[in-house]
Amino acid sequence: MTAILGISAFYHDSAAALIVDGNLVAAAQEERFSRIRHDEGFPVQAVEFCLKRAGLKPENLDYVAFYDKPVQKFDRLLETYISYAPSGLSSFLKAMPVWLKDKLWTQDSLYKHLTGFEGPVFFPEHHESHAASAFFPSPFRSAAFLTMDGVGEWTTTSWGTGRENTLSMLKEIRFPHSAGLLYSAFTFYTGFKVNSGEYKVMGLAPYGRPVYVQKILDHLIDIREDGSFRLNMDYFEYPYGLKMTSKAFEDLFGGPARKPETPLTQREMDLACSIQKVTEDLVLKIAGHIRRETGEENLCLAGGVALNCVANGILKKTGLYRNIWVQPAAGDAGGAAGAAWYVWHKALGNSRNPDGNRDSQSGSYLGPEYPNEEIRHFLVEKGIKYHEYRGKLPSTIAALIEKQKVIGLFRGRMEYGPRALGSRSIIGDARSPGMQSVMNLKIKFRESFRPFAPAIKSEKVSDWFEFEGESPYMLMVAGVREEKRRYPENRDLFGIELLNQVRSEIPAVTHVDFSARIQTVHRETNLFFWQILDEFEKLTGVPIVINTSFNVRGEPIVCRPEEAFTCFMNTGMDVLVLGDFVLYKTEMPESGQDSGYLKKFELD
Amino acid sequence: MAKTSVLIEFLHFLKERKKLWLMPIILILVGIGLILVLVKGSALAPFIYSLF
Numbered sequence: 001m002t003a004i005l006g007i008s009a010f011y012h013d014s015a016a017a018l019i020v021d022g023n024l025v026a027a028a029q030e031e032r033f034s035r036i037r038h039d040e041g042f043p044v045q046a047v048e049f050c051l052k053r054a055g056l057k058p059e060n061l062d063y064v065a066f067y068d069k070p071v072q073k074f075d076r077l078l079e080t081y082i083s084y085a086p087s088g089l090s091s092f093l094k095a096m097p098v099w100l101k102d103k104l105w106t107q108d109s110l111y112k113h114l115t116g117f118e119g120p121v122f123f124p125e126h127h128e129s130h131a132a133s134a135f136f137p138s139p140f141r142s143a144a145f146l147t148m149d150g151v152g153e154w155t156t157t158s159w160g161t162g163r164e165n166t167l168s169m170l171k172e173i174r175f176p177h178s179a180g181l182l183y184s185a186f187t188f189y190t191g192f193k194v195n196s197g198e199y200k201v202m203g204l205a206p207y208g209r210p211v212y213v214q215k216i217l218d219h220l221i222d223i224r225e226d227g228s229f230r231l232n233m234d235y236f237e238y239p240y241g242l243k244m245t246s247k248a249f250e251d252l253f254g255g256p257a258r259k260p261e262t263p264l265t266q267r268e269m270d271l272a273c274s275i276q277k278v279t280e281d282l283v284l285k286i287a288g289h290i291r292r293e294t295g296e297e298n299l300c301l302a303g304g305v306a307l308n309c310v311a312n313g314i315l316k317k318t319g320l321y322r323n324i325w326v327q328p329a330a331g332d333a334g335g336a337a338g339a340a341w342y343v344w345h346k347a348l349g350n351s352r353n354p355d356g357n358r359d360s361q362s363g364s365y366l367g368p369e370y371p372n373e374e375i376r377h378f379l380v381e382k383g384i385k386y387h388e389y390r391g392k393l394p395s396t397i398a399a400l401i402e403k404q405k406v407i408g409l410f411r412g413r414m415e416y417g418p419r420a421l422g423s424r425s426i427i428g429d430a431r432s433p434g435m436q437s438v439m440n441l442k443i444k445f446r447e448s449f450r451p452f453a454p455a456i457k458s459e460k461v462s463d464w465f466e467f468e469g470e471s472p473y474m475l476m477v478a479g480v481r482e483e484k485r486r487y488p489e490n491r492d493l494f495g496i497e498l499l500n501q502v503r504s505e506i507p508a509v510t511h512v513d514f515s516a517r518i519q520t521v522h523r524e525t526n527l528f529f530w531q532i533l534d535e536f537e538k539l540t541g542v543p544i545v546i547n548t549s550f551n552v553r554g555e556p557i558v559c560r561p562e563e564a565f566t567c568f569m570n571t572g573m574d575v576l577v578l579g580d581f582v583l584y585k586t587e588m589p590e591s592g593q594d595s596g597y598l599k600k601f602e603l604d
Numbered sequence: 605m606a607k608t609s610v611l612i613e614f615l616h617f618l619k620e621r622k623k624l625w626l627m628p629i630i631l632i633l634v635g636i637g638l639i640l641v642l643v644k645g646s647a648l649a650p651f652i653y654s655l656f
Contacts, residue, residue, distance in 0.1 A: 078630050079626065081633065096636065096640050100634070100638055100641050101641055108607070
């Protein structure tokens with residue numbers, strides 16, 4: 001037996017992943033256990049879970065892989081400070097103690113936390129970890145890969161090829177020129193949190209008009225025909241400062257950044273739309289260049305920019321590649337699995353055996369699960385009333401959704417990656433015109449403009465969306481089919497006025513531009529969720545439900561039954577499915593509510 | 605021992621990338637950093653974006 005533990009830590013989204021004899025047997029983000037969103041600390045509890053899942057102890061591990069090279073990152077930091085001196089003094093004064101006391105000694109830290117482990121530690125480069133996470137678990141024997149994010153050591157974008165068990169990096173773009181950080185700069189400027197609000201910018205984009213595209217291309221970024229690019233650093237402060245954008249950026253776009261939580265204006269929507277358009281064009285250009293250079297028909301994506309499912313969907317629609325596979329944990333959390341894959345295949349030379357069809361990610365259901373007996377014990381101990389519907393649970397849930405109930409679905413292994421895929425989800429009726437508003441404001445307590453995603457039986461996806469193939473990880477956006485669309489009478493509305501219009505037969509999951517972030521649900525990876533959709537289709541003719549993550553704004557997705565119950569009790573959810581058990585809000589005591597619950601989570 | 609190996613790795617990295625000329629200024633920066641550590645006594649993560 002060979003066991004490899006992959007770890008990502010110390011920046012954001014710490015995670016652990018365990019590969020045993022070439023199989024990814026467990027993976028999870030630390031935030032789910034620690035309940036600290038984007039937790040950056042050493043993933044103590046995620047490691048503990050991975051080892052327990054496989055029945056191992058640290059001394060049983062053969063290798064540990066850390067997802068980047070701290071020494072090279074430190075070099076980049078110092079060189080950047082030197083380049084921008086004396087501008088970066090205040091950032092330098094804050095960063096140095098952290099580096100000299102902690103981050104530089106990552107290897108020591110790993111051995112300290114893994115008492116008993118005496119094997120070697122590998123440090124693949126950050127983008128090698130991303131590339132490994134994209135290619136090695138993919139279904140392809142041969143593919144091109146593209147990794148784009150904020151920054152690793154020096155690299156911000158890389159591409160190359162994967163063949164069998166090898167990876168060849170052919171081209172990289174280096175810091176400070178970064179597509180991820182450009183997007184993050186707009187995230188900051190539009191008043192959202194960097195490293196978490198990028199999704200909101202993408203969701204806001206369809207409300208806006210691309211009026212700033214030319215300005216961005218004229219002043220901020222020079223994109224060449226091959227997709228390589230350079231940023232004009234006069235407009236950014238992120239290499240040395242404590243914020244993303246400079247005064248020149250503010251002057252260019254007519255004022256200071258929007259203050260967080262203040263009302264959104266058309267300007268923010270137009271900015272979001274413009275940077276989204278630029279990002280899409282950039283991804284298309286670079287993907288096209290890779291296609292021409294490598295001749296590969298398959299493309300694998302990872303890195304934070306690969307979570308831009310709108311860009312992914314557009315790329316897929318172009319038909320440039322026959323197949324596109326996106327690592328579901330495309331952000332830094334996925335680096336843990338990538339680093340472990342890197343050691344297994346590239347460092348140790350073990351072969352791959354992809355079948356060209358199924359990936360090795362197991363639906364990304366790689367986190368902890370809780371047996372029914374453990375859940376029952378929790379319910380009995382707390383005196384919580386519950387029901388059992390042996391064998392009829394999917395049809396019961398489908399009937400409840402049809403009756404407009406909002407359901408917390410907690411069942412099976414937790415997802416690895418930022419998306420809830422049916423194990424830690426809140427689900428509801430996608431046909432309901434008011435459901436987007438109800439879910440946003442009464443259940444998730446988040447901004448009203450944010451769209452929800454549809455989960456659909458995989459075999460029915462082409463009946464409802466302009467999409468062929470699979471999107472099991474909710475990382476592809478496509479349009480609702482023309483015949484399912486409804487065009488509002490008043491077509492002169494724009495911006496946020498578009499929000500409450502009914503635009504399709506499934507309005508709750510149809511964004512204002514008729515797009516939807518699709519999750520195809522497969523019998524092979526989540527039979528129970530598929531059965532719910534199947535039963536719902538029998539009742540209504542629609543094989544689709546809303547699927548959003550089981551949490552409130554700012555809260556990490558629930559991990560344990562007690563967290564699911566607490567979230568259920570303190571939101572407008574009607575029903576909670578915990579394993580095989582069903583709880584109804586109407587039967588719950590009011591004492592289960594916690595008036596301070598929402599305040600526990602810092603707004604994201 | 606591990607700390608020494610990190611320093612050796614850093615030197616190797618600079619040599620391989622032909623960046624040894626940066627050594628004096630890097631040493632000065634690291635020196636300032638060490639003083640900061642000693643003066644402050646703790647290394648709380650600052651509020652800077654997680655680039656570093």
